[in-house]
Amino acid sequence: MADSSQIREHMEVIGADGAHVGTVDKIEGERIKLTKKDSGAEIEGAEGSHAGHHHFIPLGLVAEVEGDQVRLSATGANAVTFVEE
Known part of the structure; x- marks a missing residue:
């Protein structure tokens, strides 16, 4: 991890x-x-109860922080399965 x-807002x-998986709020x-x-609907497959509220990514998925990007160890499609509400 x-x-x-080093992880900052935005x-x-x-x-x-x-x-693209998301944008850091905090x-x-x-x-x-x-x-x-x-x-919301911008995340592939997100609908209904997944739309319109904050989601969370476990810090354990962070592989590296470089520039203005947080790169995860999982692909974008797989990372969405780890998203918590």
Whole structure:
């Protein structure tokens, strides 16, 4: 896991394949809170109860932080399966 202290608000969260997963709102405990903008229909397959509220990515999925991007160890499609509400 990368150093979570390097993760800042508005950084892009991408999968290991470079796919956009979300945008950092803030760190809460051991999770990255994604902005609501990335928690709605913009996430492939998100609908109904998954839309319109914050989602979280476990910090354990962070492979590295570089520039303005947080890269996950999982692909974008797989990372969405780890998203918590």
